[in-house]
Amino acid sequence: MFHNWSELLPTLQKAFGALGRSNPKMVKAYMALGEAASENNVLDAKTRELIAIAVAVTTRCDGCIAAHTDAAIKAGANREEVSAALATAISLNAGAAYIYSLRTLEAYDTLKAPA
Incomplete structure (x- = not known):
């Protein structure tokens, strides 16, 4: 198991x-x-959470x-929908x-070129 997700979330909430308390303006912002992001209600909560995942x-x-993931579950997302969001992330990240x-090869060629 990568993390104990059931413990991670409350730990993060407590730390948050x-x-x-030490920087209330930053947290408020x-x-x-x-x-x-949710103000115009064009996307429902479940869709926003799947994108966030x-x-x-x-x-x-x-x-x-x-x-x-917790918010997506609460918004009604099922495992198949989360998996579809993950597939999109994987395909995008591979593309990125x-x-x-x-870009790295371009940088190499530019930096390697004689001045």
């Missing part, structure tokens, strides 16, 4: 609260981002994975690695 995977954030590989 501790940071919030952070929370406002999520509120702003895919982003969490591509950014490799275990805390985000725990929080957004390919594009950044091309």
Whole structure:
């Protein structure tokens, strides 16, 4: 098992609260981002959470994975829907690695060229 996800989420929530007490303006601004993203109600909560899971995977954030998976479950997402979001993340991340590989080769060629 990679993490004890049942323990990770409450640990993160507790730590999040501790940071919030020491920097309430930052936490308020952070929370406002999520509120702003859902303000127009074009996407339902389940869809937003499935997108968040895919982003969490591509950014490799275990805390985000725990929080957004929990929120997706609460929003009614089933395992098949989460798996579909993960497939999208995998396909995108592989594509991103390919594009950044091309950028790296371009950097190499540019930096290797005689001045």
